[in-house]
Amino acid sequence: xxxxxxxxxxxxxxxxxxxxxxxxxxxxELGAEPxxxxxxxxxxxxxxxxxxxxxxxxxxxxxxxxxSGQGQWPGMRCLASVYSGHQFGVWxxxxxxxxxxxLGEVETPQGPMELQLKGAGxxxxxxxxxxxxxxxxxxxxxxxxxxxAALGIPTTRALCITGSALxxxxxxxxxxxxxxxxxxxxxxxxxxxxFSNRGQLEELQALADFVIQHHAPECAQDxxxxxxxxxxxxxxxxxxxxxxxAVGFCHGVMNTxxxxxxxxxxxxxxxxxxxxxxxxHVCNHSDHQGRYAYSQQPGVGYWNLYALGxxxxxLINDTDIAVAALEVFKTExxxxxxxxxxxxxxxxxxxxxxxxxxxxxxxxxxxxxxxxTILFRRLGEFSSAAGAPNEALRSLFIDREAFDAWxxxxxxxxxxxxxxxxxxxxxxxAQRMSQVNPSVVLRNHLAETAIRSAQDGDFGETEQLLKxxxxxxxxxxxxxSRADMARYAGxxxxxxxxxEVSCSS
Ligand code: AMP
Ligand code: MG
Numbered sequence: 093x094x095x096x097x098x099x100x101x102x103x104x105x106x107x108x109x110x111x112x113x114x115x116x117x118x119x120x121e122l123g124a125e126p127x128x129x130x131x132x133x134x135x136x137x138x139x140x141x142x143x144x145x146x147x148x149x150x151x152x153x154x155x156x157x158x159x160s161g162q163g164q165w166p167g168m169r170c171l172a173s174v175y176s177g178h179q180f181g182v183w184x185x186x187x188x189x190x191x192x193x194x195l196g197e198v199e200t201p202q203g204p205m206e207l208q209l210k211g212a213g214x215x216x217x218x219x220x221x222x223x224x225x226x227x228x229x230x231x232x233x234x235x236x237x238x239x240x241a242a243l244g245i246p247t248t249r250a251l252c253i254t255g256s257a258l259x260x261x262x263x264x265x266x267x268x269x270x271x272x273x274x275x276x277x278x279x280x281x282x283x284x285x286x287f288s289n290r291g292q293l294e295e296l297q298a299l300a301d302f303v304i305q306h307h308a309p310e311c312a313q314d315x316x317x318x319x320x321x322x323x324x325x326x327x328x329x330x331x332x333x334x335x336x337x338a339v340g341f342c343h344g345v346m347n348t349x350x351x352x353x354x355x356x357x358x359x360x361x362x363x364x365x366x367x368x369x370x371x372x373h374v375c376n377h378s379d380h381q382g383r384y385a386y387s388q389q390p391g392v393g394y395w396n397l398y399a400l401g402x403x404x405x406x407l408i409n410d411t412d413i414a415v416a417a418l419e420v421f422k423t424e425x426x427x428x429x430x431x432x433x434x435x436x437x438x439x440x441x442x443x444x445x446x447x448x449x450x451x452x453x454x455x456x457x458x459x460x461x462x463x464x465t466i467l468f469r470r471l472g473e474f475s476s477a478a479g480a481p482n483e484a485l486r487s488l489f490i491d492r493e494a495f496d497a498w499x500x501x502x503x504x505x506x507x508x509x510x511x512x513x514x515x516x517x518x519x520x521x522a523q524r525m526s527q528v529n530p531s532v533v534l535r536n537h538l539a540e541t542a543i544r545s546a547q548d549g550d551f552g553e554t555e556q557l558l559k560x561x562x563x564x565x566x567x568x569x570x571x572x573s574r575a576d577m578a579r580y581a582g583x584x585x586x587x588x589x590x591x592e593v594s595c596s597s
Contacts, residue, residue: 100152101145106199107167111206114302117287117295119171124161124193125213125223127256127268132156133227133546134554135252136238138562139274142249144201150252159272160254161193161212168196172215176289177282177349178399180383183289187282187349188217191225194278207251208273224260227253228543229597230269231554232534233360235542237273239534239561240357245335246328247357248275255546262596267547275356277307281325281400282349288403300407303353318407323417326397328355330421333390334428338436339533340366340464344376345595346384346392348399362593365533367584368461369454377594390429394421435528436468437502438521440509449505456498460489463583465533472525474499476506476513530564532580537588 111118135150149155157163164170172189179187193212197204210233211225225233230253237250251272258268279299287296300318304311314320332355336343343350344362352358364375371387379385384392401414408414426447433450434442457467470485482499489495506513511520532538538557545553556572560580563569568577 100154101149102152102154102158102165105165105167107165107169107196108199108204109169109196110204110302110306111173111194111197112169112171114298115295117174117292118283118299119173119194120216121169121171122193122215123164123170124209126157126162127160127212127254127270128258130156130160130162130254130256130270133253133255133269133551134231134234134558136234136250136558138238138241139249139251142200142202142274143198143205143251156254159209159252160256160270161209164195170195172217173278173283174217174286175280175282175349176286177280177347178285178396179347179349180379180381181395184347184349186217186286187219189215190218190221191215191223192273192278203276205274205276206278208275208278209270210273211268211270222260224258224268225271225597226260226262226266227255227269227546228266229361230255230271231543231546232363232539232597233271233273235539235554235558235561236360236363236534237357238558239564240341242562242564243335243339243530243533245339245341245357246332246355248273248278248352250274263594275352275354275358277303277352277354278358279303279353280349280358281351281353281396281403282347283353284400284403285348288406293406296403297407300404307354316408316410316413318404319410319413319417322397322401322404322408322414323420325353325355325400326418326421327424329393329397330390330424331355331428332357333393333425334432336389337386337429338432339530340369340386341533342366342373342375342384342386343389344379344384344593346389346396348396351393351396351400361597362595364593365535366464367535367588369457369464369467370461371454371458375593377592378596390425393425394418397421436471436525438472438474438525438528439505440511440524443505443508446505449501452501453498456489456491456494459494460491462488465530465535466581466583468525468529469531469581472522472529474502474518474521475515476503476518477515478503526567527565531567532560532564534561535584535588536591536593537584538580540588540591 171194174188193209195207197206214223234250234253240247255269260268308324311317311320342364350359362376372385374382374385430447542553542557
């Protein structure tokens with residue numbers, strides 16, 4: 093008997109193919125190299141919500157196969173896109189989706205969203221790579237994408253990880269996994285650099301028009317839409333840099349091919365969150381020059397925008413206008429950073445010396461190697477009462493007198509808030525700050541613990557850590573023990589310093 097297939101949510105998906113319309117210069121259509129005998133590793137309920145998918149979407153009979161590269165849902169059309177870029181400040185020529193497979197765009201309540209499989213095999217852009225991603229790096233990308241979203245930081249999303257026993261050689265032998273990523277667009281600065289560098293100006297213009305039409309329609313009204321686009325990207329990048337700096341996030345590989353045209357955090361590799369504060373911290377073990385150190389990130393963001401500006405020059409056609417569009421970063425970044433810093437300090441109105449107050453705290457943190465996340469979390473508990481010892485905070489510093497001096501300045505500043513100081517005000521400020529300064533971020537050792545269990549076939553820690561990272565501002569989470577909460581929110585163990593994260597993923 094020829095029965096109809098059971099009703100499944102996948103048949104209700106509406107796929108669109110706007111990127112295809114750009115034409116063949118932009119991509120190669122191809123299929124995945126499937127993961128053999130795939131299994132589920134993790135799924136993000138929040139990412140499913142973004143897509144407007146039912147919570148049980150993964151019970152679709154084809155879901156596991158499709159998201160491990162073994163098949164396609166009706167309406168999908170897979171491709172790998174081509175881009176170029178500057179890597180570590182040097183022009184690297186053609187790169188492209190060497191292990192990412194674009195499945196298409198699916199209609200969602202928030203508009204079309206692109207879906208990508210990362211690690212689904214070789215493409216024409218693999219350049220000798222194996223097209224794979226290992227379980228270790230897939231768990232890091234999955235957890236951090238979802239953690240950043242919960243922190244309110246623009247990012248690509250991660251829907252799920254599928255895994256397999258397929259061996260993959262890195263420094264050691266590991267196993268393969270595939271992350272399904274979600275974003276309104278995966279277009280990078282490097283896509284523009286690619287066509288500009290080759291003098292393919294029709295394609296360059298088509299790409300710029302595409303981004304303006306679908307993502308930045310307000311630029312179309314401008315006298316010079318391409319300069320408006322550059323300014324639009326500069327603003328978004330400035331905002332992103334301020335967000336990163338404010339949570340102590342180091343991306344690790346800020347090459348222009350890893351910069352999203354939408355200002356999203358993209359391509360999670362050797363990233364890290366600061367533990368003991370060192371402004372010159374380099375999270376990527378392969379970055380010997382420290383080009384992408386924490387303190388360098390805003391400057392590199394500007395450098396990358398400059399590369400984008402150069403790529404757009406044939407369209408903008410006026411150096412002064414292009415420079416003016418880039419200059420926006422130089423006003424927007426300090427503005428966005430000041431705004432974030434003020435919120436971290438619990439200040440509601442702006443005073444001219446607020447950044448100075450925050451910066452002097454940050455200098456003190458650097459001198460005393462104070463834990464970045466714990467310091468700001470404890471700052472929320474600051475008592476503004478005269479002579480209050482604020483011991484939990486004070487004890488984080490070796491130089492206690494220096495802290496006391498800073499605390500006195502902070503106390504005086506709090507008195508200048510329109511609401512004034514005092515215990516009721518302190519409690520209100522504490523409440524506000526607890527929604528700005530997270531209790532838990534994805535520290536390397538937390539990811540590492542989840543990875544080690546997963547490599548032994550136990551995905552429980554990945555699942556529990558995701559649950560905590562989804563609520564990074566909460567001290568208590570139903571179903572998570574006090575001991576585990578203390579572990580997630582506490583100081584890193586001594587072995588955390590030995591973790592080396594490199595580009596290999
Ligand atoms: P990344 O620095 O990880 O963003 O990657 C830089 C370039 O190398 C991109 O074009 C990637 O697609 C490509 N790439 C990285 N790892 C692999 C791999 N294992 N196989 C194929 N291409 C890769
Ligand atoms: Mg990349």
